[in-house]
Amino acid sequence: MGRYVARRLLQMIPVFIGTTLLIFLMVNVLPGDPVAALWGDKPPDPAQVAQIKHDRGLDLPLWQQYLHYMWGLLQGDFGNTIAGNRPILDEITAALPVSARLAAMAWTFELVVGIALGVIAGIRRGRIIDNSVTLFTLLVISVPIFVFGLLFQLLFGNQLGWVTPTVQNSEDMAQLLMPALVLGLVGLAYVARLTRTSIAENIKADYMRTAVAKGLPRRRIVSRHLLRNSLIPVVTYLGTDIGTLMGGAVVTEGIFNVTGVGNLLFQALARREGAVIVGIVTVMVLVYLLASLLVDLLYAVLDPRIRYA
Amino acid sequence: MRGAKSAKWVAIAAVVALGATACGGGSGGDSGDKDRAIDKNGIVSYANGEPQNALQPANTMEAYGSVVIDSLWTGLVHYDEDGNITYENAESVEPDKDNKVWTVKLKKGWKFHNGEEVTSKSYVDAWNWAANPANGQQNSSWYRDIEGYDEVHPEKGKAKSEKMSGLKVVDDHTFTITLKSGIPYYAYKLVYTPFYPLPSGFFEDPKAYGEKPVGNGAYKFKSWDHKKSIKVVRNDDYAGEDKAKNGGIDFKAYTKDTAAYADLKSDNVDSMPIVPNSEVANFKQDFGDRAIEMDYSAINTINPAFYTKQWKDIDVKVLQGLSMAIDRDTIAKTVFNGTRDSATGWVAKGVKGYQQDACGKFCKYDPKAAAKLIKEGGGVPGNKISIQYNADQPHKDWVVAVCNSITKATKVKCVEDAVTDFAADTEIRDKKQVKSIYRSGWVLDYPFNGNFLADLYGTGVDGNKGGFSDPEFDKLAKAADGAKTVDESAKLYGEAEKQLVNTFPGIPLWYNKTLSAHSNNVKSLKFDQAGDPIFTDVEVFKK
Numbered sequence: 001m002g003r004y005v006a007r008r009l010l011q012m013i014p015v016f017i018g019t020t021l022l023i024f025l026m027v028n029v030l031p032g033d034p035v036a037a038l039w040g041d042k043p044p045d046p047a048q049v050a051q052i053k054h055d056r057g058l059d060l061p062l063w064q065q066y067l068h069y070m071w072g073l074l075q076g077d078f079g080n081t082i083a084g085n086r087p088i089l090d091e092i093t094a095a096l097p098v099s100a101r102l103a104a105m106a107w108t109f110e111l112v113v114g115i116a117l118g119v120i121a122g123i124r125r126g127r128i129i130d131n132s133v134t135l136f137t138l139l140v141i142s143v144p145i146f147v148f149g150l151l152f153q154l155l156f157g158n159q160l161g162w163v164t165p166t167v168q169n170s171e172d173m174a175q176l177l178m179p180a181l182v183l184g185l186v187g188l189a190y191v192a193r194l195t196r197t198s199i200a201e202n203i204k205a206d207y208m209r210t211a212v213a214k215g216l217p218r219r220r221i222v223s224r225h226l227l228r229n230s231l232i233p234v235v236t237y238l239g240t241d242i243g244t245l246m247g248g249a250v251v252t253e254g255i256f257n258v259t260g261v262g263n264l265l266f267q268a269l270a271r272r273e274g275a276v277i278v279g280i281v282t283v284m285v286l287v288y289l290l291a292s293l294l295v296d297l298l299y300a301v302l303d304p305r306i307r308y309a
Numbered sequence: 310m311r312g313a314k315s316a317k318w319v320a321i322a323a324v325v326a327l328g329a330t331a332c333g334g335g336s337g338g339d340s341g342d343k344d345r346a347i348d349k350n351g352i353v354s355y356a357n358g359e360p361q362n363a364l365q366p367a368n369t370m371e372a373y374g375s376v377v378i379d380s381l382w383t384g385l386v387h388y389d390e391d392g393n394i395t396y397e398n399a400e401s402v403e404p405d406k407d408n409k410v411w412t413v414k415l416k417k418g419w420k421f422h423n424g425e426e427v428t429s430k431s432y433v434d435a436w437n438w439a440a441n442p443a444n445g446q447q448n449s450s451w452y453r454d455i456e457g458y459d460e461v462h463p464e465k466g467k468a469k470s471e472k473m474s475g476l477k478v479v480d481d482h483t484f485t486i487t488l489k490s491g492i493p494y495y496a497y498k499l500v501y502t503p504f505y506p507l508p509s510g511f512f513e514d515p516k517a518y519g520e521k522p523v524g525n526g527a528y529k530f531k532s533w534d535h536k537k538s539i540k541v542v543r544n545d546d547y548a549g550e551d552k553a554k555n556g557g558i559d560f561k562a563y564t565k566d567t568a569a570y571a572d573l574k575s576d577n578v579d580s581m582p583i584v585p586n587s588e589v590a591n592f593k594q595d596f597g598d599r600a601i602e603m604d605y606s607a608i609n610t611i612n613p614a615f616y617t618k619q620w621k622d623i624d625v626k627v628l629q630g631l632s633m634a635i636d637r638d639t640i641a642k643t644v645f646n647g648t649r650d651s652a653t654g655w656v657a658k659g660v661k662g663y664q665q666d667a668c669g670k671f672c673k674y675d676p677k678a679a680a681k682l683i684k685e686g687g688g689v690p691g692n693k694i695s696i697q698y699n700a701d702q703p704h705k706d707w708v709v710a711v712c713n714s715i716t717k718a719t720k721v722k723c724v725e726d727a728v729t730d731f732a733a734d735t736e737i738r739d740k741k742q743v744k745s746i747y748r749s750g751w752v753l754d755y756p757f758n759g760n761f762l763a764d765l766y767g768t769g770v771d772g773n774k775g776g777f778s779d780p781e782f783d784k785l786a787k788a789a790d791g792a793k794t795v796d797e798s799a800k801l802y803g804e805a806e807k808q809l810v811n812t813f814p815g816i817p818l819w820y821n822k823t824l825s826a827h828s829n830n831v832k833s834l835k836f837d838q839a840g841d842p843i844f845t846d847v848e849v850f851k852k
Contacts, residue, residue, distance in 0.1 A: 048445065166571055259564070263564050
């Protein structure tokens with residue numbers, strides 16, 4: 001087990017280098033000069049452009065820039081933004097907790113409600129409740145997320161006035177509730193469907209019949225035997241979804257004016273802030289890798305037949 | 310509307326949002342609150358964004374920073390609705406007979422927010438400091454007309470001198486600016502933020518002052534919670550005439566204009582710079598008489614790239630014909646919901662020297678005459694044009710409409726040439742790689758017609774991206790620069806504008822408008838011709 005974890009952690013190093021290099025190169029082939037863009041549509045001042053490029057090390061050859069960047073990264077220095085010359089680490093550490101909170105709330109929402117719906121639908125397969133859940137999840141999956149975002153905003157924010165249409169303070173959990181619900185909606189639908197299918201399959205399994213025959217209480221059968229064995233596909237999905245929720249909430253964050261990682265990444269792309277993009281992606285890659293490691297380890301917990309040497 | 314949809318997705322509130330659109334007068338709605346009591350200390354909230362740089366006047370050129378800087382500082386001069394100069398911190402700004410040496414006299418008794426007196430030195434030191442490339446101020450090229458600028462700010466390398474020789478302090482309240490050559494309208498340039506004064510403490514720690522700016526304006530700085538809000542409060546010791554009628558401003562940071570719009574509808578924010586493109590069609594129903602529509606001194610054109618084979622030696626009749634083939638009024642109605650005015654010249658409204666119909670019949674839709682002119686001019690080389698634009702702003706719809714209009718009237722093939730975003734678009738223009746025609750927009754730097762002419766179509770100037778050159782126009786512009794007075798200069802520039810009919814360096818399309826609205830919390834709000842909100846006049850209702 002320990003050796004397995006160590007090996008997985010070591011595998012992260014090449015993945016980490018590969019992704020950073022790839023993103024770094026890709027940002028550099030994007031058309032548009034980020035320094036000249038500071039001047040908008042006004043003519044940039046050549047002396048200042050040269051000065052800024054020199055300050056940020058942008059006048060060096062590409063490979064030197066990359067090495068420079070990686071060397072800084074190893075020391076915990078993410079570099080400075082081109083616009084404003086602010087430490088990128090500050091920008092990321094300001095956005096990360098916001099996104100983490102939003103993601104955690106959305107994730108909890110899809111976990112709790114999604115599994116509950118899936119279990120109910122799976123057990124009562126073919127009944128009206130099952131059909132309702134199927135219909136609901138179908139609707140949620142087929143409608144793009146921004147539609148729900150704008151709809152919720154209009155309904156609860158503008159019309160009913162229960163909440164403010166946008167998040168006034170991104171660090172306030174109560175205000176993040178609506179964006180979190182919207183963000184978790186799609187994941188919830190997938191979780192519910194995965195759980196339902198898995199439950200519906202396992203409910204016919206031999207061990208279930210045995211458990212019933214043994215006279216175990218129904219509660220125990222469902223939670224200990226049925227659910228536990230049905231969770232593997234769901235856990236896989238939920239694990240990878242952490243990363244998606246953290247970094248992929250661009251649309252939702254935009255609608256509700258949440259100053260999270262997605263927003264930061266989007267603006268960095270628009271401004272060609274290469275170092276910021278690579279910085280965020282680096283953090284996101286780490287989150288993904290750790291989440292998938294966690295998922296793999298959870299498999300063993302859920303199914304004792306799976307062992308890691 | 311496809312453009313609207315993509316705007317919602319792609320466009321971050323652009324720094325210099327040229328995608329401005331406009332709307333007709335107000336239509337009924339919720340009045341009746343005109344009798345509500347005014348709270349003199351009420352706070353106005355404004356949908357803004359996180360400034361790009363620290364809040365230093367000479368380092369701020371994008372809209373999010375400028376609007377804050379403008380609330381904290383009052384410069385020497387400003388301008389009124391017609392584009393005439395008004396004196397603010399200056400008692401007078403007078404040129405000598407050649408417009409070369411300008412004497413600035415300051416009003417006495419003006420103080421910075423920290424109590425320090427505003428003197429000649431506050432101005433001269435600030436400008437010298439900002440001109441030095443080592444201090445990295447983005448607006449430093451604004452001082453380039455001043456004698457000795459090239460010593461302080463050489464093309465390459467370090468400053469050879471700390472001070473521009475053209476700036477001289479005469480006494481505490483008088484200083485002179487000597488220019489490299491006479492400019493009759495120089496006072497207009499002094500409106501812009503790099504010409505604001507700075508307190509002496511600034512130079513010891515510019516960074517700290519950039520985080521907590523100290524100005525001399527109607528508001529003083531209170532707090533800056535990064536990416537959330539910037540708060541300023543009324544300066545009760547303000548010596549200027551435009552004292553604030555409210556208690557302060559809360560600049561709230563938004564990343565998307567659609568989010569700000571949703572908040573504005575629910576009175577969570579009191580106004581925003583411009584309504585999102587997707588709401589242009591609805592915002593009047595949404596806000597009734599709280600909808601705002603103001604003239605905005607900006608113009609949209611499509612400009613031929615004269616360095617291409619296609620346009621190099623073109624007969625001007627072809628360009629005139631293309632211009633006449635565009636049905637500006639109909640497109641304004643269909644694509645912009647009637648929120649733009651068709652352009653009749655190259656200079657926008659609200660600018661000194663603006664004249665109607667400078668373009669004359671060549672900017673009026675006349676498909677028959679258009680086809681005839683193009684034929685007479687030998688036709689468009691290749692019989693095909695393309696119009697380059699940036700797809701991150703809502704340009705697609707009108708570009709398609711213009712293309713259709715041209716093709717329908719003249720049989721000239723016209724295709725759109727979309728570039729992913731503004732940065733990429735600018736790069737292609739700067740590198741002179743435009744294939745045929747590109748869209749262009751210009752917002753005033755200062756409300757003087759020369760700014761729309763010499764700075765865009767003079768041979769070799771920075772704003773002239775299409776490689777246009779006409780000795781005749783250059784001669785007229787030079788004559789205008791050599792005029793004795795501002796009025797005379799504006800008149801001569803008017804002549805130069807009329808000369809553009811014979812060369813057509815750009816095809817004028819529409820004048821922009823500022824479209825916004827205000828919440829139920831405030832009585833009214835106006836924007837000036839530069840698209841900037843006038844906060845000091847805003848009255849906030851008691852809650």
